[in-house]
Amino acid sequence: MKLIYLHQYFLFPEDSGGTRSYDLAKSFVKQGFEVEVITSSGFIKSVEFYDQWTLIKREGIKIHVLKLDYSNSMSYVQRILVFIKFLWFSTIKALAIKADIVLATSTPLTIGIPALIKKWLHKTPFVFETRDVWPEVVVAIGAINNNVVQNLLYYLEKTIYKNSSAIVSLSSDMKQSIVSRYPNICKNKPVIVIENISEIERFSNVSDTVNLKEIIGFQPRFTVLYAGTFGRVNGIEYVIDLAKKTLELDASIVYILIGDGAMKESVTKKAKLLNVLNKNVFIFDAINKQDLPSWYHAVNMGSSFVISIKELWANSANKFFDTLAASRSILVNYPGWQSKIIKEFNLGYVMPTKVTQESAEKFVEYSRNEQLHRNQRINALNKAILSYSLEVATKKYINLFKTISEN
Secondary structure, eight states, rough: OOEEEETTTTOOTTTOOOOOOHHHHHHHHHHHHHEEEEEEEETTSSOOOSSSEEEEEEEEEEEEEEEOOOOSSSOOOHHHHHHHHHHHHHHHHHTTTTOEEEEEEEEEGGGHHHHHHHHHHHOOOEEEEEEEEETTHHTTTTTTOOOHHHHHHHHOOOOOOOOHEEESSSSSSHHHHHHOOOOOHHHTSEEOOOOOOOHHHHOOSSSOOOOHHHHHSOOEEEEEEEESSOOTOOOOOHHHHHHHHHHHHOTTTEEEEOOOOOTTHHHHHHHOOOOOOOTTTTEEOOOOGGGGGHHHTTTSSEOOOOSSSSGGGGOOOOOHHHHHHOOEEEEEEEEEHHHHHHHHHHOOOESSOOOOOOHHHHHHHHTTTTTHHHHHHHHHHHHHHSSSSHHHHHHHHHHHHHHHHHO
């Protein structure tokens, strides 16, 4: 079976960011699939691109890369222009490739348009994978306020779902959002959950652990790692507020922040203003996925944060799954499916959406419970293996592709 994999922001392990599509594509090839990826150069920093299209062959995958600059610091208008350019050229590329099925993974929502056109013109079925409930999220955060544009995006979302052969969401909360808004569409096709992937092998095989004492000048008693985007929706200012309060209670708790993004400068300024920078908050530039395991194995806890907007609580952030794969406790500051999983399986700690003196005191108390942390680390890895491994995700996808091909 030949698969076209549409992902505008495909990444390699040498890049900074999630590698779900790379790992799945490689796994599909091992299962006998022929896979051709259509993507852009937006976040691929490990390869230099000069031509409009570059073909990369790796691990049995053919990867067509459109040269297209992109960054999280772009305005929404700039991003839309990038989406349109990719939409045009990726559609032409998809139409030039014969395939049995298409897998289109958002964001952005517009990634579904090449799949739609491929279906309409070539009768090629497609699966739409939604990593965020888009446009619901961008409307909720106020990124798109124009009613006409909102209605157009909701119409596009509905059209993509209606024409897809199956819908894959990355969390149970995302699935609930889709099913509740489009019940008539969803009752006629598979709507399944395939969560983000805990890359067990990558995070287990760590030869060199980062030496925190050499890097920050001392060995913390308890260290929390945030490795991800400093974006508006992430609300990393929360960590600075927490750090300020815990510094006064217990200076042996340290927060390591690794990444880039539009809000990084303001987060750094706030850390300086509150006098926690390079005391119990240390901020570093983004690193590639291959180097992340060494950092996770040097800390006590991973973390994931979002601002207090309900639509964001359905997220399936890589940070959550990376933490479990590294056998570390996970810290989050939002309700939703992840907080339920954390509490049900004893995987970490759930903070309230706003930092208070009481919540900071309780977190300090939690950090001192060493036996609890040992148990949570065991639970984290077990949950990753049983529910979120690459093998689990691949099996679900292969079964879905077979169901579609048989129909």
